[in-house]
Amino acid sequence: MEPFVGLLQRQQQSLVMTPQLIASIRLLQLAHAELHQFVEQEIEKNPFLELASNDTAASADSSTSPGEDPSICARANNADGPRAENSELLGQWKSIRDTTNTAAGERPALEEFAASAETLHDHVARQIALTAFTPQERLIAGELASHLEDTGYIHVDLLELALRLNVQEADVERVLGTLQLLDPPGIFARTLSECLEIQLRQRDRFDPAMAALIANLEMLAQRDFQALTRHCGVDEDDLLDMLHEVRTLDPKPGNRYQSGAPDYIIPDVWVLPSPGGGWQIELNPDTLPKVLINQTYFAEVSRLTADNSADQAFLNECLENASWLVRSLDQRAKTILKVATEIVRQQDVFLEHGIAHLRPLNLKTVAEAIEMHESTVSRVTSNKYMLTPRGVFELKYFFTVAIASTQGGDAHSAEAVRHRIKAIIAAEAADEVLSDDEIVARLKETGISIARRTVTKYREAMNIPSSVQRRRENRVRIQWRSKA
Structure with missing residues (x-):
């Protein structure tokens, strides 16, 4: 067969994902904290983007007609399924809406004046300052305290610490023994057994039988009480007393102190009973960035750089990116609302009667109902939470x-x-x-x-x-x- 060289023309379809399409897909799966961080980064890069102030949002709300509700909401009826209260409103909604306007003379929250809770490290540092340490021992105590975990345990190599501080390992062990006498009882322990032992010693209850019990915590976890009676050398009545006393101990003594600011789950969607029956689904405005495009500034800068093609191209690119971000935020909000509304329609019995009536549900069912791809529904339900009369649930919980x-x-x-x-x-x-x-x-x-x-x-x-x-x-x- 002779070799043949020629030109062939072939037509085929392929999906090419632009950078903006990739970014739009990424926006869907971002949690609200990550979304706000992303928007702030875009505002820093783009001169035509700005966050809407409360005054701007208020003027936008006042421009609506008297009977028009500026928030996104939908109702899920048991008979007819969810329906938007105003179908035109859903398409007209923009991310600059803000329902959290505050009056100019509003007083600050009382929480701003509340004293901060004492942390475990603050509590320990105050006790170390009142302990009669030598300068060298105080240096060792401060180094050990820096390794203290929020649970009250410490995991550090004493020999390595002694070499770093140029002291004897025995000195470090002696200071550690003193720190283990501080409050709360059981602090500065290296293991669970040592934590329980410290608390029992402070109660003067660490006798040989109790020592054998603490040394065999695995048997206690397995509820092998017969083997424990043999190892401890006591009868069942004495073992019951010992078990009761062990249950009164604190396995994580540091947890009673606040280690930092508590983490709160901010729901992305609210589900409330509707006065007319069914459910009212609303997006939480606190999780939606309010972004505006400064068209006035763009027109002014474009007029000044009309003769420079390179500057004009840069300005047009910034305006295009700003428009894309506003559209993407709007589309993200609408998609979350559509998915949440369908979930409420599918799980309305759960909302009425509880977890025993939770229906089996998969991504495909929701995707077909709202005419979207399963991957889109999967991204929307990741790291998003819904506030319901039954509590706060991640959207993936319903699948x-x-x-x-x-x-x-x-x-x-x-x-x-x-x-x-x-x-x-x-x-x-x-x-x-x-x-x-x-x-x-x-x-x-x-x-x-x-x-x-x-x-x-x-x-x-x-x-x-x-x-x-x-x-x-x-x-x-x-x-x-x-x-x-």
Whole structure:
């Protein structure tokens, strides 16, 4: 066969993702804190972007007609499904809306004048300052305190610390022993056993039997009380007293002090009961950046640089990027609202009656209902939270796998089955602990078909001990109550 060289023309379709398309997709999955940071970075780079002030947002709100609601909201009716209160409003909404306007003379919040809570490190530093240390010991104590964790534990190599400070390891151990006498009891421990030992020594209760118990915490975790009686050399009554005293100890003594500012979950969507029935779904305005394009400044600068093509091209690019950001923020808000509205429509029974009525739901069902791709729904539901009458939930919480029903009805969601397992175990009698096989039988009576290994997996995920361990705990609890 002779070689052939020629030109061929072929037509094919391919998807090319522009940088702006990639950025728009990334905006969907950003949490509100990350979104605000991204917007601030864009404002620093773009001279025509600015955050809308409260006065600007107020003037924008006042420009609406008297009967028009400037916020995005929708209602989910049980019969007809969710519907927008004003379908035209949803398309006209812009990200400059702000419903958190404050009056000019509004007083600051009282929290601004509240004293900050004392942290663990502040509490320890105050005690170290009052302790009779030599200058060298105070230096060692300060270095050890810098390694103190928020839980009250310390993980540091004493020999390495001694070499760095040019002191003897025995000196470091002596200072550490003094620090372990500070408040709260159990602080500066290196292990759980040492933490419990410190607290027991301060109570003068660390006798040989208690020392044997603390040295065998694994047996205590496994509820192997017979082996513990042999190791401790005590009878069951004495062991019950020892276990009761161990339960009064604090395994993480530093947790009682505030380590920093608490982390709050700010919901992206609010779901409230509607006066006319159904549910009202609104976007939280605090999570939406209010961005404006300064067209006046663009016109002024363009007039001054009309003769410079390079400057004019730069200005046009900045204006185009600014317009893209405003459109992307609007589209992101509308997409979140559409996904949240469909989730509420699918899970309206859960909102009415609780977790036992949570329906199985997947991304494909929501994507087909709102005519979007599954990947878009997945990005929208990542790191987004919904405030409901049942509490605050991540949007992904409402997506659970389906478990078949033995009675031919609707399938059950995995989360509802976990809740049912937890309720069955909580209701079991102290002398009739149910095994996983018996739980499977109880579930089958209610129409839930599930394997034993699945029950075991769900039980372990909820940190519920096995039937053998629960039986041991109940036996100890009954003996303790009879003794008391």
